[in-house]
Amino acid sequence: MSMSIVSAAPPPLPTTAKSASVVPPATTTANTTQPQRLAFLIDNSRSLDHLLQIHAALLRHGLHHHRILNFKLQRSYSSYGRLRSSVALFNCNSNPTVFNWTALIHDHAHLGVHQQALLYFVQMMGDGIEPNAFTFSSILKSCPLESGKALHCHAVKLGLCSDSYVRTGLVDVYARGGEIVSARRLFDSMPERSLVSLTAMITCYAKHGELKEARAVFDETLERDVVCWNVMIDGYAQHGKPNEALVLFRQMLGAGVRPNEVTVVSVLSACGQLGALELGRWIHSHIKSNGIQMNAYVGTALVVMYSKCGSLEDAILVFKSMNHKDVVAWNSMILGFAIHGSSQCALGTFSAMCRLGVNPNDITFIAILTACSHTGLIKEGWDFFNLMKDKYRIQPKIEHYGCMVNLLSRAGSLEEAYQLVKEMEIQPDAVIWGTLLGACRLHAKTALAEEIAEFLVGKDLANCGTYTLLSNIYAASGDWDGVAKVRTLMKSSGVIKEKGCSSIEVNNRVHEFVAGDKRHPKSREIYLMLEEINAWLKTYNYRAQTDTVLHDLGEEQKEQSLEVHSERLAIAFGLISTEAGTTIRIVKNLRVCSDCHAVTKLISLMTGRKIVMRDRNRFHHFVKGSCSCGDYW
């Protein structure tokens, strides 16, 4: 790797054992001057070690005051993340030029030290140094919308707006500030569109969920690099279109563009959303065999993917193998344990994290409170809630209250939960009310449910979940007038009930089912399997929980409607299309219904199969007739 340096015939350098191997003494006489050679060495240095040696040489040759070399050295230090060395070199310079200032600003902006970058910019102006296009393209990265607008004016006055780099920076400023129209206007008035400016525009749309617009610009972009693909793939992955993200990823591979760390992070996120474990494993091996760095992002993305795809074991393996675990990595592991119902492991991981000196943040407490709520740990829940406020000085957000309300109300302390909602200093949202309503159904508190529902409808806060839960509550008590009332309300309010949908991955393809679905090519075999299951259930004297059916039907019809629930179709398909003894993994978009939960337990007993089911809230691992949630969900 030191070939380029060897061929450059460098001057003699300080002779340490190390430098001898890296930068051998000159054997030929080049007719370049010493500063030029050193400049070449700095530009081609491959490691911080090289750079330190070159710096030493500079000092030996008395060239450290050389303006250009000083500048180059400053830039190189920051490229290795050595911001302090870069600042120290800047301070050595008694008469910094716009070059030095720009480098300093760029270094801070690049490493995300935005406040400091802005301070240096102001300081530079105060020293009477006029910024140029390079300075603007660097500082704009650190600007929030308002100061970005001020700098836009400034750039216009200095006649720098025609510069393509400045323009792109401005597009990015408006994009980050959510002023999409302004960003587009700037983009449209650019003299020429570079790949980077096109990508900035795609990013702007993608970040705000305007995927059609993003795709239109993406399709206009002919020569795409890895960043351009990444932006579009991530746009899909982050806005509820994981399938589209995966399709695009395959196209990227087909186009011969090599995925990098950023690509796999987005793709793994898509796999996690879909529960596509096979594809996720493939990405994991692709990472290993293609030299993609296992940084904190990639490691965490793998932990999340494995835990969302139901393989907690693999998530733990990856987590243990990670060298540098930041707070996000710890949070992901804690949440992984939480959604799988392993509360004690979640609590243990939290302690380990604190012991190792990693400070928990607001997300950590969402994860740990989720763990408590999934197993009804009321005392621990309150302890963590208070620890967060008192020791870590973190203001509880709506999500933290949501966890507490969930924990209390589901464990039976409905009044206490209701009290907390009324007392909290922030406005309760639809999720909080929905949680309370859900608990009302669980504990058959019709009166309280009606009170809450009335309140929600009156405030126009009711969503399809509100109506469904209320309708559930009436149906469970056989109050069909109530059910009808809700249905009328639902129609008049225009909300649409979200359809239950279950999916299963077989041979790298995700198969989706809705209730009563007959669209699948193997539909006939699936329904034959269902009949077989029903025959088994009869021998176990299983009685369908018809009181969960929301419609006023006869008993037989109710049973039939339960038999074709989407999760059951997915399981039946899994049974006929995977090898005996293998685990079946199902992903459902809503919560699993209690009849299906009971039936799945029996299926796991009868077939000897492990069935892992992810519902909207958590995982259920069905083994030999029982479920990991202990029927508490």
Place this chain on the structure above:
DNA sequence: CAAAGCACTC
């Protein structure tokens, strides 16, 4: 006599 803009995990 030197330099720049777009992407990622809970």
